Amino acid sequence: MALLLLLLLAVSVVNADEDSYIGVNIGTDLSDMPHPTQVVALLKAQQIRHVRLYNADTAMLLALANTGIKVIVSVPNEQLLGIGQSNSTAANWVSRNVVAHYPATNITAISVGSEILTTLPNAAPVLVNALKFIHSALLASNLDRQIKVSTPLSTSIILDSFPPSQAFFNRSWNPVLVPMLNFLQSTGSFLMLNIYPYYDYMQSNGVIPLDYALFRPLTPNKEAVDANTLLHYSNVFDAMVDATYFAMGFLNFTNIPVLVTESGWPSKGDSNEPDATLENANTYNSNLIRHVLNKTGTPKHPGISVSTYIYELYNEDTKAGPVSEKNWGLFDANGVPIYILHLTGSGMVLANDTTNQTYCTAKDGADPKMLQAALDWACGPGKVDCSPLSQGKPCYEPDNVVAHATYAFDTYYHKMGKTPDTCDFNGVAAVTTTDPSHGSCIFPGSLGKNGTFVNVTAPSMNSTTSGSPAHNLYGGDFTSFITIVRVLIWSAVFL
Numbered sequence: 116m117a118l119l120l121l122l123l124l125a126v127s128v129v130n131a132d133e134d135s136y137i138g139v140n141i142g143t144d145l146s147d148m149p150h151p152t153q154v155v156a157l158l159k160a161q162q163i164r165h166v167r168l169y170n171a172d173t174a175m176l177l178a179l180a181n182t183g184i185k186v187i188v189s190v191p192n193e194q195l196l197g198i199g200q201s202n203s204t205a206a207n208w209v210s211r212n213v214v215a216h217y218p219a220t221n222i223t224a225i226s227v228g229s230e231i232l233t234t235l236p237n238a239a240p241v242l243v244n245a246l247k248f249i250h251s252a253l254l255a256s257n258l259d260r261q262i263k264v265s266t267p268l269s270t271s272i273i274l275d276s277f278p279p280s281q282a283f284f285n286r287s288w289n290p291v292l293v294p295m296l297n298f299l300q301s302t303g304s305f306l307m308l309n310i311y312p313y314y315d316y317m318q319s320n321g322v323i324p325l326d327y328a329l330f331r332p333l334t335p336n337k338e339a340v341d342a343n344t345l346l347h348y349s350n351v352f353d354a355m356v357d358a359t360y361f362a363m364g365f366l367n368f369t370n371i372p373v374l375v376t377e378s379g380w381p382s383k384g385d386s387n388e389p390d391a392t393l394e395n396a397n398t399y400n401s402n403l404i405r406h407v408l409n410k411t412g413t414p415k416h417p418g419i420s421v422s423t424y425i426y427e428l429y430n431e432d433t434k435a436g437p438v439s440e441k442n443w444g445l446f447d448a449n450g451v452p453i454y455i456l457h458l459t460g461s462g463m464v465l466a467n468d469t470t471n472q473t474y475c476t477a478k479d480g481a482d483p484k485m486l487q488a489a490l491d492w493a494c495g496p497g498k499v500d501c502s503p504l505s506q507g508k509p510c511y512e513p514d515n516v517v518a519h520a521t522y523a524f525d526t527y528y529h530k531m532g533k534t535p536d537t538c539d540f541n542g543v544a545a546v547t548t549t550d551p552s553h554g555s556c557i558f559p560g561s562l563g564k565n566g567t568f569v570n571v572t573a574p575s576m577n578s579t580t581s582g583s584p585a586h587n588l589y590g591g592d593f594t595s596f597i598t599i600v601r602v603l604i605w606s607a608v609f610l
């Protein structure tokens with residue numbers, strides 16, 4: 116009987132008709148926000164085909180027209196009350212921000228507010244009306260099949276999320292969530308979810324292992340086992356998605372897909388945010404991208420795609436809050452990658468420029484004696500052809516140990532297939548995305564002027580658009596006593 120029920124649940128859920136994809140959120144809280152045409156140039160260069168905006172900025176929507184890029188537009192939280200209280204306000208919003216741009220700009224969804232229940236609870240009573248009014252306006256324009264309507268939820272409204280099979284929505288929100296899920300189900304939409312394993316990890320006081328948050332391989336005996344379902348969890352992301360499926364299931368909704376509208380990891384933080392590092396951000400986002408594109412699904416629904424929008428495209432330097440708030444981006448305002456994602460073999464997204472255009476250079480401030488030793492090693496036992504460094508040859512000038520070591524390091528790094536461990540040289544070398552070529556000294560790996568790299572350097576432009584909402588650091592009720600107790604009990608399986 117129980118088996119039959121499980122089978123029924125398994126087939127009733129979510130059809131897997133679309134491939135998983137990776138999208139990127141575009142927050143605009145930058146002091147030198149690139150012009151929309153430059154944003155789009157970066158998206159194209161990086162083969163990013165899905166984006167989510169935090170508003171419906173006209174210039175951005177015009178720049179995205181006829182690019183093939185699929186766009187989620189957002190009703191900003193400050194407009195939610197007005198739209199939820201008046202269907203004509205909603206209809207005007209849709210006509211100005213959606214109908215006016217479609218289909219040249221391929222708007223595929225509208226996210227109505229963001230994390231309203233946790234960040235703007237006094238607007239919660241009108242949230243479902245806002246969804247319905249926006250949907251009615253789309254229906255009136257005959258766009259309701261092409262454009263889905265939903266609202267991103269924070270995972271902090273899911274209580275007892277460990278183990279996933281016991282997760283449920285905070286019951287005080289049921290009066291909003293039940294009609295919302297009814298709406299999503301009847302309109303064929305998805306549940307939008309913002310998942311931040313970084314915060315889950317930070318708040319767990321060491322209970323959640325870093326490897327588990329970062330999708331790093333765990334030995335099977337360290338995987339978290341849900342004692343009720345016997346499903347094995349190897350990362351926080353999957354556990355959160357499954358917790359959400361179970362929480363919906365307890366309200367008898369079993370066929371609403373999950374779309375992850377935000378997930379990411381900060382690359383820099385305050386002294387009390389020691390795990391906001393370049394390496395962790397790179398590991399999280401690289402593994403997340405591979406996980407999503409591999410169509411692995413989750414333990415509860417293997418093979419069911421959970422498409423995900425990375426938070427976020429740019430570092431937002433004008434964001435308030437701790438240092439980490441300003442450092443969630445994949446790129447700086449000039450379109451230069453903050454770090455080089457490890458995506459080799461994962462195909463189409465963020466692949467070409469960020470994986471290929473890397474160089475190995477001598478570190479700034481490295482000890483000249485160590486550089487000289489490493490240079491001698493590279494040109495000797497390392498078997499680098501260092502002849503371009505001799506007098507009269509293209510790479511002789513500038514004649515100093517840093518420049519010569521950089522040439523030798525980069526040549527060795529490319530010779531060895533650009534594996535990260537071949538750009539170390541006892542700590543005096545580092546990978547960079549800046550091409551060190553100069554004059555007629557062309558470095559290995561340089562695409563030169565004939566390369567595919569798009570010059571996306573942004574002139575300083577005044578931002579006219581509003582940025583993404585601040586994160587609710589340590590937000591919600593996640594640290595409630597009962598949750599921690601559950602986490603502690605469940606985490607015993609890690610030990």
Ligand SMILES: *[C@@H]1O[C@H](CO)[C@@H](O)[C@H](O)[C@H]1NC(C)=O
Nearest residue numbers: 201202203206248251252255
């Ligand atoms: C708005 O609501 C009114 C009254 O409920 C209704 O008559 C009207 O058709 C609605 N308009 C739209 C655009 O949905």
Ligand SMILES: *[C@@H]1O[C@H](CO)[C@@H](O)[C@H](O)[C@H]1NC(C)=O
Nearest residue numbers: 183185218219220221222223
């Ligand atoms: C927009 O994207 C959807 C989803 O991929 C696709 O089916 C549709 O053909 C696109 N529409 C236009 C006008 O390009």
Ligand SMILES: *[C@@H]1O[C@H](CO)[C@@H](O)[C@H](O)[C@H]1NC(C)=O
Nearest residue numbers: 289293363364365366367368
């Ligand atoms: C879900 O469905 C079951 C069986 O039909 C019913 O007993 C239960 O009350 C429902 N739960 C909710 C929250 O509607």
Ligand SMILES: *[C@@H]1O[C@H](CO)[C@@H](O)[C@H](O)[C@H]1NC(C)=O
Nearest residue numbers: 405406408409410411460461
């Ligand atoms: C993709 O998934 C398959 C099976 O689901 C797995 O064997 C493989 O290791 C995965 N690849 C990556 C790169 O994660």
Ligand SMILES: *[C@@H]1O[C@H](CO)[C@@H](O)[C@H](O)[C@H]1NC(C)=O
Nearest residue numbers: 460461462463464465466467
């Ligand atoms: C690189 O870009 C080319 C052309 O845009 C594309 O055909 C190819 O699949 C990309 N390679 C990777 C690894 O994504």
Ligand SMILES: *[C@@H]1O[C@H](CO)[C@@H](O)[C@H](O)[C@H]1NC(C)=O
Nearest residue numbers: 466467468470471472562567
């Ligand atoms: C990127 O690297 C791969 C593997 O090294 C190579 O096949 C491909 O041609 C490179 N792409 C570009 C644009 O250089």
Ligand SMILES: *[C@@H]1O[C@H](CO)[C@@H](O)[C@H](O)[C@H]1NC(C)=O
Nearest residue numbers: 557561562563564565566567
């Ligand atoms: C690079 O482009 C220039 C002109 O655009 C051309 O003359 C030259 O042959 C190209 N070089 C290579 C290596 O393709």
Ligand SMILES: *[C@@H]1O[C@H](CO)[C@@H](O)[C@H](O)[C@H]1NC(C)=O
Nearest residue numbers: 564568569570571572573574
């Ligand atoms: C990129 O564009 C900027 C401004 O237009 C220009 O100064 C710079 O030389 C360009 N860089 C390359 C590599 O073309």
Ligand SMILES: *[C@@H]1O[C@H](CO)[C@@H](O)[C@H](O)[C@H]1NC(C)=O
Nearest residue numbers: 146150574575576577578579
């Ligand atoms: C940006 O704003 C400043 C002051 O508000 C103004 O002087 C300048 O012309 C603006 N620049 C652009 C490119 O709009």
Ligand SMILES: *[C@@H]1O[C@H](CO)[C@@H](O)[C@H](O)[C@H]1NC(C)=O
Nearest residue numbers: 236274285286287288592595
């Ligand atoms: C559930 O949500 C309500 C309303 O926001 C909040 O007051 C309460 O603390 C939450 N309960 C838990 C256990 O987090």
